[in-house]
Every structure is written in C-alpha cells, then in structure tokens.
Amino acid sequence: MMRYFRxxxxxIKQDLKKLMEYKVDFLLGAVGFLLEQAVQLLCLGIIxxxxxALCYTENGVVVDSWSFHEVLFIYGFSLIPKGIDHLFFDNLxxxxxxxxxxxxxxxxxxxxxxxxxxVLCEKFCVDALGEFIIGVALVIYSTLxxxxxxxxxxxxxxxxxxxxVMPFAIMIxxxxxxxxxxxxxxxxxxxxxxxxxxxxxxxAKYPAKIYNAFIKSVITYIIPxxxxxxxxxxxxxxxxxxxxxxxxxxxxxxxxIISQFIWHKGVSSYESAGS
Amino acid sequence: xxxxDVMIQVKNLKKEFRKAIKEPGxxxxxxxxxxxxxxxxxxxxxxxxxxxxxxxxxxxGPNGAGKSTVIKMLTGxxxxxxxxxxxxxxxxxxxxxxxxxxxxxVFGQRTQLWWDLALRETYMVLKEIYEIPEEDYKKRMAxxxxxxxxxxxxxxxxxxxxxxxxxxxxxxxxLLHNPKVLFLDEPTIGLDVVxxxxxxxxxxxxxxxxxxxxxxxxxxxxxxxxLCKRIVMIDKGKKVFDGELSELRRRYGQMRELGFELKNSExxxxxxxxxxxxxxxxxxxxxxxxxxVKVRFNSDIVSVENMLSYTLSKVHVKDINVKxxxxxxxxxxxxxxxxxxxETTLSHL
Numbered sequence: 001m002m003r004y005f006r007x008x009x010x011x012i013k014q015d016l017k018k019l020m021e022y023k024v025d026f027l028l029g030a031v032g033f034l035l036e037q038a039v040q041l042l043c044l045g046i047i048x049x050x051x052x053a054l055c056y057t058e059n060g061v062v063v064d065s066w067s068f069h070e071v072l073f074i075y076g077f078s079l080i081p082k083g084i085d086h087l088f089f090d091n092l093x094x095x096x097x098x099x100x101x102x103x104x105x106x107x108x109x110x111x112x113x114x115x116x117x118x119v120l121c122e123k124f125c126v127d128a129l130g131e132f133i134i135g136v137a138l139v140i141y142s143t144l145x146x147x148x149x150x151x152x153x154x155x156x157x158x159x160x161x162x163x164x165v166m167p168f169a170i171m172i173x174x175x176x177x178x179x180x181x182x183x184x185x186x187x188x189x190x191x192x193x194x195x196x197x198x199x200x201x202x203x204a205k206y207p208a209k210i211y212n213a214f215i216k217s218v219i220t221y222i223i224p225x226x227x228x229x230x231x232x233x234x235x236x237x238x239x240x241x242x243x244x245x246x247x248x249x250x251x252x253x254x255x256x257i258i259s260q261f262i263w264h265k266g267v268s269s270y271e272s273a274g275s
Numbered sequence: 276x277x278x279x280d281v282m283i284q285v286k287n288l289k290k291e292f293r294k295a296i297k298e299p300g301x302x303x304x305x306x307x308x309x310x311x312x313x314x315x316x317x318x319x320x321x322x323x324x325x326x327x328x329x330x331x332x333x334x335x336g337p338n339g340a341g342k343s344t345v346i347k348m349l350t351g352x353x354x355x356x357x358x359x360x361x362x363x364x365x366x367x368x369x370x371x372x373x374x375x376x377x378x379x380x381v382f383g384q385r386t387q388l389w390w391d392l393a394l395r396e397t398y399m400v401l402k403e404i405y406e407i408p409e410e411d412y413k414k415r416m417a418x419x420x421x422x423x424x425x426x427x428x429x430x431x432x433x434x435x436x437x438x439x440x441x442x443x444x445x446x447x448x449x450l451l452h453n454p455k456v457l458f459l460d461e462p463t464i465g466l467d468v469v470x471x472x473x474x475x476x477x478x479x480x481x482x483x484x485x486x487x488x489x490x491x492x493x494x495x496x497x498x499x500x501x502l503c504k505r506i507v508m509i510d511k512g513k514k515v516f517d518g519e520l521s522e523l524r525r526r527y528g529q530m531r532e533l534g535f536e537l538k539n540s541e542x543x544x545x546x547x548x549x550x551x552x553x554x555x556x557x558x559x560x561x562x563x564x565x566x567x568v569k570v571r572f573n574s575d576i577v578s579v580e581n582m583l584s585y586t587l588s589k590v591h592v593k594d595i596n597v598k599x600x601x602x603x604x605x606x607x608x609x610x611x612x613x614x615x616x617x618e619t620t621l622s623h624l
Contacts, residue, residue: 003406010403018391021432107387109352111404112376268354268368271292272347 007113008088008121015124029127037134044068044075056209066207069146070237076138077236078205078229081166083132085173090125092177097191100184103273116178116263153238162232165245168252169228173201175252176223179259185266201225207234224251282456282488283326283349287358290319290344318344320512321358328455331482331489333503333520335496341512342492346460349490350380363455376405379449379487383461386445388433394444395429398451405452412451418484419447422477439470446474450481456488457481463495475501531579533570535586535595540566542590551585552577566593 019026048054048068055065066074099105099119108115143151180197184190200218204225208216219226231244294316297307319341326332336342347353349360351367351374359366365374381387388397402412420426423443428436436444442462449457459478463471479502482489491502499506499520506523508516516523537543543563548554548570558573572582579597586592 007403010400014389014392014396014400017396018389021391104385106347106352106382106385109371110350110375110378110380110387112372113404114372270353272352 004113004117011121012124016126019126026126030130033127033130034134037130041075041138044071054207054210056207064207064209067147067150069142069150071206072138072142073146073237074207074230074233075205076135076142077233078201079131079135079138081169081228082173082201083128083130083135084166085170085177086128086131087125089120089174089177090128091119091121091123092174092181093191093194094123095119096181096184096189096194098189100270101188101273105270106272109267109270115267116260120174150237154236155239158236158239161245162236165232165248168249169232171252171256172224172228172248173198175255175259176225179255179262182259182263182266185270197223201228204229206230221251224248224255227251280327281325282328282330282363283324283490284361285325285345285349285358286323286360288319288322288345288348288355288360289317289357290341290348290353291356292316292318317512319348319355319509322509322512322514323358324507324514324517326488326490328488329482329486330505331478331491331503333499333506334490334492334509335494335499335506336509336515338494340510342509343460344512345509346458346490346492350378350458351375376452377455379452379454379457381442381445381449381457381459381462383442383459383464386433386441387448388441388444390433393430393432394425394436397433397444397448401448401451407452411453415451415453419450422480423447424473439466439474442466442470442474443477446477450485450487453485454487456490459489459491459493461493462491463493463498471495471497478502529573529575530571531574531582532598533572533579533582533586533595534598535568536593537566537568538591538593543568545589546586548572548582548585552581 048071053065053067054071055062057063095105105115108118111118143154176197177194180190180194182190183193200223203211203215203219208219208226208230211219216226227244227248231241232248234240235242235244292315293313295307296312296314297303322341322345334342334345344353348355349362349367351371354368362374363377365377367374388394389400398416401407407415423446425444425447428440428444433441433444446459446462462478463474466474475498478489478491481487489502491498493499503520505519506516507514546561546568548559548561552559554572554576558576560571562569570582570586574582583595583597586595
C-alpha cells in the first residue's frame with residue numbers, strides 16, 4: 001500500500017513536469033474551465049434573481065424550499081468530491097476513448113503493478129484543482145452570506161462525519177468511471193457510456209427532491225451521485241437525511257466491488273490490437 | 276534436455292478471437308448492428324515449444340501468422356483460450372504482477388517511454404515501478420549506457436528522439452530491471468542498416484553478459500542469421516518449423532529450383548514429375564503461370580541431371596535455369612507453402 005502511495009507521488013511529479021513543458025495548453029485549459037463554471041453560476045444567479053426560493057410542491061402546497069444560498073452551498077459542495085476524483089483519477093476517461101481501442105493497454109499489463117491503479121494514477125489532472133477550489137470557495141461564501149435564520153440551522157459538528165465519508169463519495173465517482181470504462185474491454189470503446197453516466201451528476205448539484213421519481217431514484221440508487229452532493233450538503237445545512245452517510249459508505253463499497261469485478265473480467269477479455 | 280535449463284515452456288497454446296462478420300459498406304455495418312453474426316478465428320492453433328535458458332530464438336512467420344498473439348500471451352497481455360505457457364515455472368495470467376518482473380518487453384511499433392519527458396525521467400519512473408535499489412540501478416544504467424550509447428540523448432525529450440535512438444532507449448527501458456526473458460517484437464523495424472547492426476550487436480552482448488533469454492520476432496532475416504541459432508516458424512497459427520537454422524538449411528538446402536519457359540503452355544500436363552519419380556510431399560513443388568514453370572525439388576532424391584533430361588524429353592522449352600535455394604528463398608517458400616495455389620497445383624500433378 002505504501003508503495004502505491006509512493007508511486008502515485010512519482011507519477012504526479014512526472015505530470016507536473018509535463019505541465020511545465022506545455023504551459024500554454026495548461027493555461028488555456030484553466031481559463032476554459034473557469035469560464036464554464038462562471039457561466040453555470042451566472043445561470044443560477046439569473047434564475048434566483050427572478051424567484052425568491054426554489055420550492056418543491058405537492059398538490060399546490062409548498063412542502064420544501066431552498067434559498068439561493070442553500071442551492072449555492074449544495075452546488076459548491078458537489079464540486080468537492082467530483083474535483084478530487086477528477087484531479088487524481090482522470091485517466092479512466094482515456095481508457096474508454098482510446099487506450100483499449102488502440103491496443104495501448106498492453107503497456108499497463110507488462111508492469112508489475114495493479115493495472116487499474118496504473119491507469120488511474122498515470123495522469124494528474126491539474127485543471128481539476130480549479131473545480132475543487134471553486135467548490136470550497138462557494139461553500140464558504142454561501143455560508144458566510146447566508147441570512148441568519150438559515151445559518152442558525154447549521155451545526156458545525158455535522159461537518160466532521162461528512163468529511164469522514166468524503167473518501168467514499170469520491171469512490172462513487174471513481175467506481176462509476178471504472179465500471180463504464182471497463183466496458184471498452186469488450187466493446188473497444190465506451191467513452192460515451194462513461195460520459196452519459198458521469199453527466200447524471202449534474203442532477204445531483206440541485207436538491208434531489210425537485211426531480212420526478214425516476215430521476216430521483218436513478219441519482220440516489222443506480223448512479224448514486226446524489227449521495228456525493230445533495231444529501232451530505234443538506235445534512236450539514238439542516239441535519240436532514242442522516243441515513244445518507246452510512247448508506248454512502250455501503251453503496252460506495254458495493255459499487256467499488258462491482259467495478260473491480262467488471263474490470264478484472266474485462267482485462268481477461270482484452271484483445272489488444274494488431275501490430 | 277535438463278528440465279532446469281528450460282526457461283519457457285509452451286504447451287498446446289491456443290487463442291481464438293470472435294470476429295463479427297460485416298458486409299461491406301454502410302448498409303453492411305447497419306445490418307451487423309442489428310443482426311450481428313460472428314465467426315471464430317483461430318489466431319494461434321495448438322502451438323508447443325520450449326526455450327532454453329540464455330537462448331536467443333527467432334520467432335518468424337508471415338504477417339498475420341499469429342506471432343504477436345503468441346508474444347502477447349507469453350507476456351501476460353492476452354489470456355489463452357486453452358493450453359498453457361510457463362516462464363521460469365510461472366504462468367503469466369496468474370499472478371501477473373510477480374510474473375512481469377521477470378520479463379522485459381519491447382514492441383517495435385509502439386513505445387513505452389514517457390513521450391513528453393526527458394528520457395532520463397522514464398528510467399527514474401521505471402526504477403520506482405520495479406523497485407530497483409539505487410546501487411543496482413546505477414550499475415545497470417552504466418552497462419546499458421555502454422552497450423546502447425544512451426548518453427548522447429538521455430536528457431532530450433522522448434518526442435524529439437529519432438527512431439533509432441528511440442528503439443535503443445526502449446530496449447534499455449525493458450532491461451533496466453535485469454529480466455530473465457526479453458521479448459523483442461520487431462526491434463529493427465524501419466531502421467537503417469547501421470542502426471540495425473548496432474542494435475543486433477547490443478542484443479548479442481546483453482544476452483552474453485546477463486544470460487538473458489531472448490525471443491525475437493522479425494521480418495528481417497539478417498536479424499535471424501546474425502542472432503539466432505534456433506528458429507520457430509509459424510504460419511496461420513500453426514508451428515511449421517522448429518529447429519536450428521543449420522537444420523533448416525540442411526533440410527531445404529538440397530532444394531533446387533528449376534525454372535523454364537514452355538514453348539507451348541498446354542504442355543504443362545505432360546510433366547508428371549510425381550509419377551515419374553518417387554517424390555514425397557515436401558520434396559517437390561510445382562508452380563506455373565502461363566508458360567512459366569517453377570519446379571522446386573530435392574536434389575538428393577533426383578539429380579538435377581535427371582530432372583533436366585526428363586523435362587526436356589517431354590516438352591519444348593524456350594529458356595531454362597537452375598537455382599540454389601538460399602535461406603531467404605527457403606523461408607519465402609515456407610511462407611508460401613501454406614498458400615492454396617501451391618497445394619492445388621501439387622494435387623493436379
């Protein structure tokens with residue numbers, strides 16, 4: 001295990017050196033990413049300039065509502081586990097898009113390290129640091145600017161269990177990517193499947209209650225990104241959904257096992273490419 | 276052969292691929308999408324061979340013969356459909372991580388170096404991956420430097436290296452952890468004569484000094500002549516020859532090629548070599564195209580003189596020549612040997 005940490009460090013160092021070789025590419029990437037986030041936040045701002053709060057109604061009666069600051073908090077929180085996964089484990093995307101298709105996976109199999117780990121840590125995606133930092137900044141900003149009546153609902157000890165569960169939330173992202181990327185061992189390419197599943201996390205940036213039953217159960221149980229964003233955020237804000245913390249651990253471990261199973265099955269079906 | 280001398284054991288190795296049958300064009304692709312049909316392709320069909328410790332063997336065969344598939348099974352990249360291979364007693368797909376520490380792999384057509392970084396960085400990462408102690412690393416690096424002359428470009432980014440430099444760097448990368456077996460898949464592909472020669476010398480030296488067993492696939496027969504005592508030839512997934520190069524020469528060295536041009540191309544049916552002389556399958560092959568005929572035969576069984584006089588007594592010829600078979604010719608023949616054209620002409624005669 002220690003060896004794997006040490007190796008990950010070596011890989012990160014290599015990638016930082018690579019970054020220095022391609023400064024312009026990195027800068028453009030970072031600017032592009034910032035613009036993307038700014039546009040999304042702008043949209044959120046525009047919507048909330050027209051409405052006082054986001055409401056969930058049943059038979060015309062308001063059952064639950066979220067203020068701009070709370071939505072901002074959930075949105076920001078969702079970027080944290082996503083950003084960490086993105087930062088460290090981004091290379092899984094390449095697997096489904098070209099590594100398997102081109103036969104480049106050969107390389108990972110001729111090294112004395114776990115092939116999944118090798119793919120995972122080969123790339124260190126510095127761009128994602130922006131995602132993480134924006135997430136943290138939004139959480140802090142929304143908390144500080146919250147009206148007194150909402151802020152008073154926050155109990156700070158709730159942050160600790162959420163942080164403890166955070167690695168499991170990250171693992172949900174990684175496992176979903178692993179499982180979908182591993183499909184490429186049979187189909188040669190699966191990048192678009194990964195993309196489709198990954199994008200459902202956009203739903204998880206907003207309160208899960210506002211969606212219809214189908215989408216809600218998809219993001220809670222099937223591709224459980226709501227467990228990485230809405231539920232832990234609302235637990236911090238209001239103490240709601242405490243059940244989500246143990247469930248996150250359980251679901252995450254389960255997903256991890258399933259994704260590893262698919263990966264190992266996939267590797268033994270890997271067909272390489274002609275040379 | 277003493278069992279402890281055996282480094283690689285391959286037994287009844289088979290690999291089948293399921294391939295979708297597609298009709299040509301977009302229409303065919305759509306059809307295959309909704310109603311896929313599959314066929315099973317036997318890429319490697321029941322191959323067995325042993326390799327001794329320290330041996331350099333040439334693994335040859337025409338394109339698509341299954342060479343790379345065998346290498347990929349031996350290196351643990353592909354899982355065999357059936358059969359097994361053991362290297363130093365270990366099975367590649369079981370406990371892969373332990374196993375690959377014992378081997379080095381170079382695929383001539385793709386690099387394992389870190390493309391965007393200085394070459395030296397690749398070796399630093401590999402040192403970490405293979406957990407090579409600092410002292411061994413220094414010693415090994417010095418040795419590889421001497422054999423492959425890496426110093427000149429070790430600080431250049433890999434993407435700026437020439438093909439010859441890159442190949443040397445790749446070979447060094449595969450040998451850094453002092454593997455017991457080195458797999459070289461077309462290590463001289465696309466290189467000029469001088470670089471080829473340097474690389475061959477390096478391979479020889481490494482094998483001598485470190486006792487590394489080398490499996491080499493190549494299309495360059497000079498590689499084989501200079502490096503390998505023994506060759507294994509496969510074609511269409513099957514082993515067609517396994518033995519020393521000299522044995523190949525001895526066995527096929529007696530082959531002569533009689534080429535002539537008929538005055539009247541219908542006369543071909545008058546030539547019944549098989550009925551006239553008692554040739555076995557391997558000792559005779561006849562090819563013809565229009566009025567040009569090529570007869571390859573074993574001169575141990577029937578002398579050149581007898582073949583000539585029989586031929587001239589049966590048909591009128593415009594031109595005639597007799598050739599020795601050189602090694603390149605022998606191998607070319609063996610490659611063609613599986614071709615259907617030759618088989619049909621044989622049965623006709």
